[in-house]
Amino acid sequence: MSVHKELNKKKMTIGDFKKYKEEGRKFTYVTAYDFTTASIVNESDVDIILVGDSLGMIMLGYDGTTAVTLEDMLHHIKPVVKGAPDTFIVGDMPFGTYNVSIEQAIQTANRIYKETGCDCVKLEGGAEMADTIRAIVKAGIPVMGHIGLTPQTAGMLGGFKVQGGTPESAKQLIEDAKKLEEAGAFSIVLECVPKGVAKALTASVSIPVLGIGAGPYVDCQVLVTQDLLNMYGEFKPKFVKQFADIRKAMVDGLNQFHKESVEGEFPSAEYSFNAKVEGFEVE
Numbered sequence: 001m002s003v004h005k006e007l008n009k010k011k012m013t014i015g016d017f018k019k020y021k022e023e024g025r026k027f028t029y030v031t032a033y034d035f036t037t038a039s040i041v042n043e044s045d046v047d048i049i050l051v052g053d054s055l056g057m058i059m060l061g062y063d064g065t066t067a068v069t070l071e072d073m074l075h076h077i078k079p080v081v082k083g084a085p086d087t088f089i090v091g092d093m094p095f096g097t098y099n100v101s102i103e104q105a106i107q108t109a110n111r112i113y114k115e116t117g118c119d120c121v122k123l124e125g126g127a128e129m130a131d132t133i134r135a136i137v138k139a140g141i142p143v144m145g146h147i148g149l150t151p152q153t154a155g156m157l158g159g160f161k162v163q164g165g166t167p168e169s170a171k172q173l174i175e176d177a178k179k180l181e182e183a184g185a186f187s188i189v190l191e192c193v194p195k196g197v198a199k200a201l202t203a204s205v206s207i208p209v210l211g212i213g214a215g216p217y218v219d220c221q222v223l224v225t226q227d228l229l230n231m232y233g234e235f236k237p238k239f240v241k242q243f244a245d246i247r248k249a250m251v252d253g254l255n256q257f258h259k260e261s262v263e264g265e266f267p268s269a270e271y272s273f274n275a276k277v278e279g280f281e282v283e
């Protein structure tokens with residue numbers, strides 16, 4: 001039995017990232033952390049899935065991402081790879097698994113890439129991560145960068161705040177993006193940055209910039225699935241548009257199940273095994 005439909009969807013390749021940028025073709029990128037959600041995203045037109053360390057909050061109920069372990073990531077990336085065979089899948093490197101040494105970073109990237117079958121790894125940080133990125137790419141693993149608001153080190157940035165809000169910090173972000181491209185990153189997530197800064201940064205590199213809270217002038221729009229479908233709850237950053245209300249649909253469905261069950265309406269004959277067993281007859 002397979003949940004997968006025959007789809008007319010072509011999985012993106014690493015080569016497509018640069019090609020799409022050159023052609024000015026926009027694309028989209030969302031999160032998934034489990035098989036079922038991955039299979040739903042796979043059936044949609046969305047191009048990329050991130051198994052992000054945001055699973056710390058969304059799947060594990062933590063306050064942030066720093067406590068997420070490599071084992072947590074491996075556990076969640078594997079079912080997503082199974083659930084979305086037609087979609088490019090990114091495996092996030094969690095905090096503390098690449099900041100000790102370049103060797104540690106290569107070992108972490110090897111485990112994520114080899115044990116899960118995802119299509120690349122993602123790590124956070126600007127110019128200071130260039131040597132690490134270079135080494136992972138040299139080891140044969142594609143790397144997606146992540147600059148701007150970097151949630152793993154949000155404490156160092158003074159909290160979950162817009163980044164690049166001064167001319168100096170905006171120029172630094174652009175320098176970071178160029179350094180990541182030089183180091184061999186094939187794309188860069190840019191999080192929580194004013195749209196004018198994002199526009200200049202996107203024009204300054206030849207690899208695609210994947211924006212979350214970075215306005216309309218980037219190459220690809222990114223959102224957390226549980227935010228854009230309103231599954232996670234009350235928390236809603238400014239940059240999130242809710243495109244559906246799945247939380248309400250689920251609560252309504254659960255309430256209907258409860259009501260029909262306690263009132264005896266469910267399960268009717270349609271949902272029961274009706275074979276007559278001698279001595280056990282019912283009306």
Ligand code: KIV
Pocket residue numbers: 031050051052053054055092146189191212222224
């Ligand atoms: O972990 C995550 O969901 C992310 C996105 C915010 C890009 O890194």
